[in-house]
Amino acid sequence: MNRSSSRRWRQVYALVLLLLAAEIIAFYFLTEYYR
Amino acid sequence: MGWLDWTVMIGTLLAIAAYGTWRTRHQRTVNDYLRGGGEMRWFTIGLSVMATQASAITFLSAPGLGYESGLRFVQFYFGLPLALVLIAAFFIPIYYRLRVYTAYEYLEQRFDLRTRLLAASLFLIQRGLAAGLTIFAPAIVLSSLLGWDLNFTNLFVGILVIVYTVSGGTRAVSVTQRWQMGVIFLGMVLAFGILVYHITQEVSMPVALELAGTAGRMQVLDFSFDLDQRYTLWTGLTGGLFLALSYFGTDQSQVQRYLTGRNVRESRLGLMFNAALKIPMQFFILFTGVLVFIFYLYQQPPLFFNEVALERLEEQGYGEELDELQGRYDQNYQQLQEARQLLSESYVAGGHGEASASAKSLFREQLAEDQQLRQELKNLLLEVDPEFKVKDTNYVFLTFVMEYLPAGVVGLILALIFSAAMSSTSSELNALSTTSSIDLYRRLFNREVSEAQHLRVSRWLTLLWGSLAIGFALTASLFDNLIEMVNLLGSLFYGSILGIFIVAFFLRWIKGRAVFWAALVGEAAVLLIHFGRVWHWEWLSFMGTIGYLWYNVIGCGLVVLTAVILQAFGQKRVS
Numbered sequence: 001m002n003r004s005s006s007r008r009w010r011q012v013y014a015l016v017l018l019l020l021a022a023e024i025i026a027f028y029f030l031t032e033y034y035r
Numbered sequence: 036m037g038w039l040d041w042t043v044m045i046g047t048l049l050a051i052a053a054y055g056t057w058r059t060r061h062q063r064t065v066n067d068y069l070r071g072g073g074e075m076r077w078f079t080i081g082l083s084v085m086a087t088q089a090s091a092i093t094f095l096s097a098p099g100l101g102y103e104s105g106l107r108f109v110q111f112y113f114g115l116p117l118a119l120v121l122i123a124a125f126f127i128p129i130y131y132r133l134r135v136y137t138a139y140e141y142l143e144q145r146f147d148l149r150t151r152l153l154a155a156s157l158f159l160i161q162r163g164l165a166a167g168l169t170i171f172a173p174a175i176v177l178s179s180l181l182g183w184d185l186n187f188t189n190l191f192v193g194i195l196v197i198v199y200t201v202s203g204g205t206r207a208v209s210v211t212q213r214w215q216m217g218v219i220f221l222g223m224v225l226a227f228g229i230l231v232y233h234i235t236q237e238v239s240m241p242v243a244l245e246l247a248g249t250a251g252r253m254q255v256l257d258f259s260f261d262l263d264q265r266y267t268l269w270t271g272l273t274g275g276l277f278l279a280l281s282y283f284g285t286d287q288s289q290v291q292r293y294l295t296g297r298n299v300r301e302s303r304l305g306l307m308f309n310a311a312l313k314i315p316m317q318f319f320i321l322f323t324g325v326l327v328f329i330f331y332l333y334q335q336p337p338l339f340f341n342e343v344a345l346e347r348l349e350e351q352g353y354g355e356e357l358d359e360l361q362g363r364y365d366q367n368y369q370q371l372q373e374a375r376q377l378l379s380e381s382y383v384a385g386g387h388g389e390a391s392a393s394a395k396s397l398f399r400e401q402l403a404e405d406q407q408l409r410q411e412l413k414n415l416l417l418e419v420d421p422e423f424k425v426k427d428t429n430y431v432f433l434t435f436v437m438e439y440l441p442a443g444v445v446g447l448i449l450a451l452i453f454s455a456a457m458s459s460t461s462s463e464l465n466a467l468s469t470t471s472s473i474d475l476y477r478r479l480f481n482r483e484v485s486e487a488q489h490l491r492v493s494r495w496l497t498l499l500w501g502s503l504a505i506g507f508a509l510t511a512s513l514f515d516n517l518i519e520m521v522n523l524l525g526s527l528f529y530g531s532i533l534g535i536f537i538v539a540f541f542l543r544w545i546k547g548r549a550v551f552w553a554a555l556v557g558e559a560a561v562l563l564i565h566f567g568r569v570w571h572w573e574w575l576s577f578m579g580t581i582g583y584l585w586y587n588v589i590g591c592g593l594v595v596l597t598a599v600i601l602q603a604f605g606q607k608r609v610s
Binding site for chain 2: 012016019020023024031034035
């Protein structure tokens with residue numbers, strides 16, 4: 001696999017993990033709001 | 036259930052099975068039959084992975100969990116995206132480079148034959164038993180709620196799955212799963228929409244959610260480090276990660292789904308599709324359960340959702356106690372409604388001040404009383420039969436569906452439950468047949484087998500595993516603790532299998548001999564810990580009541596550690 005493709009994959013993985021972080025933060029606010 | 040529901044349900048299921056069989060009727064090579072010709076696109080792979088994981092119990096129990104305890108269960112899935120990223124980055128390229136049919140094939144290339152056979156056998160034992168349960172678990176709920184014959188339900192689902200899985204193999208599994216996921220999405224969205232409609236007839240949505248929040252149903256995150264708490268942020272991120280790594284990375288019923296891809300890119304995208312969508316989807320299912328909870332603040336729910344249990348109480352001569360309990364329950368529900376009314380008025384007025392605080396605490400008190408009465412009923416049920424399963428979580432959603440959804444939609448939701456059962460079962464049978472055909476039959480007994488013969492054997496093996504699954508489902512009701520035992524079996528084996536794969540992928544200097552013995556040591560240790568706890572051995576008391584989830588972590592950790600030590604020690608001795 002060439003270098004640019006593996007860089008693109010790293011970006012995809014980073015995006016997925018960012019989404020997870022965003023979801024956890026959103027859940028945090030949801031939890032706090034209804035506490 | 037009226038004719039419309041029957042037509043929708045049977046029509047949907049038969050149409051999907053018939054379409055799957057017809058579309059995939061020409062399977063000429065083993066590559067076609069076991070790897071779907073290796074030409075699937077990412078969307079099909081993504082849906083297939085999702086459909087395999089979502090079994091009927093997901094749709095029966097997750098809304099029930101949402102009803103009972105809110106959104107907390109979603110934390111269990113936090114490790115999943117992490118696991119899928121690791122698998123996409125490290126596992127998939129290697130599986131593709133070696134062009135394997137099964138995950139266990141790789142183990143022979145990396146280590147040796149016996150490690151491959153060990154992992155394949157552990158998979159066959161565990162999945163072979165679990166496949167029967169995938170059919171049995173929803174059948175028992177449906178037969179109890181709808182009065183259907185348990186054996187008929189088992190046979191109906193089992194035979195339908197066998198027909199298309201035997202005929203079309205992996206491709207039939209993928210083709211049908213696309214449609215089954217369609218039915219599942221449509222059913223869930225309809226149920227959700229109808230719930231929102233009913234609720235907004237009574238109260239505005241923001242106030243409804245405030246009510247659910249006051250009842251503790253809207254909280255997602257739990258930061259506590261208490262090991263007894265099954266669902267916390269930390270168990271989700273650690274235990275959930277290990278479980279997802281074992282399941283998606285080493286369980287053939289999942290590995291086979293993404294090995295059908297056209298290339299590495301399609302497989303990776305299929306997994307990323309799940310990494311992005313699984314948490315929102317699970318949240319949505321749990322949230323539907325929360326809506327059911329809100330709905331039942333306006334319509335009185337039954338005292339216990341599995342009504343067969345109540346009939347049983349009456350038969351056993353506990354009618355009087357039951358009536359008395361029911362009377363108190365009805366009375367409390369009236370008070371609960373008053374408290375709910377007071378609270379919603381206070382929210383409409385802004386939700387601040389002393390009046391609002393007292394309305395909140397009154398509402399919570401009434402809910403606690405409601406819980407207390409349910410607990411009293413459960414105690415009564417246990418008095419009659421100490422072995423009785425007093426959890427009625429799996430019955431909540433369908434009870435609501437049967438009573439309040441319009442004709443036609445009920446049939447669709449039942450088709451949803453069956454579709455979920457069938458989509459998981461077909462993947463399981465397909466994987467069992469592939470593993471026994473590639474890792475056992477071809478490797479051990481007939482290495483020079485012809486293409487046609489191998490295809491025939493794979494078909495027969497699918498039929499054999501399907502028949503075993505049905506046979507198991509038909510006898511499961513005879514043994515009380517069977518379900519727990521099978522679920523437990525999964526947790527007992529998963530850790531060691533994952534340990535083998537972690538060593539294979541990440542610790543390249545460790546060889547077959549070390550990892551094989553490490554796997555046996557790890558497995559023995561997990562079994563020892565488990566049975567030690569069952570028999571209350573003193574020295575294990577420090578482990579408290581940790582759940583099965585942690586066996587994965589312990590088993591995997593022990594295998595990796597032992598393999599490292601054995602390899603290091605072995606090398607020293609040689610040098």
